[in-house]
Amino acid sequence: MSGSKRDLPDLGVGIGWRAELDLTIERMAGVDFLEVVAENVRPADLPESLRVLRARGLPVVPHGVSLGVGGAERPSADRLAHLAACAQALDSPLVSEHLAFVRGGGMEAGHLLPVPRTRWSLRVITENVRRAQDSLPVPLALENVAAIFGWPDDELTEAEFLAELVERTGVMLLIDVANLYTNQFNLGLSAVAALDTLPLEHLAYVHVAGGYEHHGIWHDTHTTAAPQAVLDVLSELCARVSPSGVLLEWDDEYPSDAALATELSRIRAAMHRVGAEIPR
Template structure:
């Protein structure tokens, strides 16, 4: 069943997060080349009709987990991994993605995607957890960097170094969220461009882009607003360093009109093209 490390590049294009509230919108939007669906919202044996329609058109659908807790001290729950695997098989997905995050401990749920302490001890734990996940999944596994409102005081590695070590040790692919890089730059002073210089972008699976809101000088990655220009600038910086296999817009609530979502996809393409125009 295990897929193991896979170096094959999967071309995805520009896409959008599929949500039940905008299922028909996603079907109608021009230029949607792939979609991503929250795995925990799916029943693999009874996929929503909209997702079946997209798959019949040949649109890749990627299950994206939010609750596996790959960054915790507990080993990944096999039932959750089996669900991710079933989603991947039902959707004929090219890969599965999850967050590099702490979500629970000692049976208690955090309620948030919390950053993992970037220590050598944590690196060993996460490495073992990734290998367990890879052994259960039928397709390549990608990990996403998370947005943070705080950093752990005992961090020994930068985020880029931590992710780079994980790639080296496990062959895991990367889902780089440029909005999260921007969030961490604003909230923690972690330079987004410096991170891009150090991340192993050759192992990039795809990219997330999303909007948010600033409150009292803190950036909140809410996925409920148009993507601000500074985040699109980070996307341009990424595209200047690597040709990403895919870039996906996340929008999770306060959904705008179909025209507004289409305009966001156009802005994303323009940001990607700026990297070619001004290398």
């Protein structure tokens, strides 16, 4: 099942639901939608907090981290069935996953690794994405990943690869502006050039997160406030398209309720600020 931005509801500004943040999110104002890591929930026995928030009318998007559409092996039927069950249990408008390599030959990578951006790889991943779409009851959105290396035989930029994948499959995009910044910092891939290449009419929603630099490498850790440079990329994106939703990710070293509320306010401000200066 494919889709475009016009097929989605207006999601607003959201936050990634984590068990450690359940009460925080329940009492926070200004949260319009949620995302939950699909591997962390059982559709038949959803966490009480998610049931409470769904009852309030907040949309919840299942976000997978282990499907592995970027490998040579076909996506697991069991993993696809779990994603589909999550979407049905949460009455979700879509499901999201990563354009990433996660396993091969029975071995788990342990990370969301970049895929080789070659024509051969594109053919394999196109078939994987089509199979995933056929197995899901709602549209699928794929996320660009953060990288600390690129494959030596890459023939396309990440944005060119995603654009061709969208053209072949109609898959939607989850654009992580923190990952665009990470790849600009680590690999010299211009975030602005990526935004100019990506088919933003297929944008489902956006991720924002923080990280830090260590020994000349940017690590996308989701454990700090988003740096201004990441919010500037968000502003550049919003100057080109009005996203259905923008979501804050925070995965460890959780801050106070007030700090999270401040991050949501910074995101809203960045969405309405155009003309930010981004190195090209």
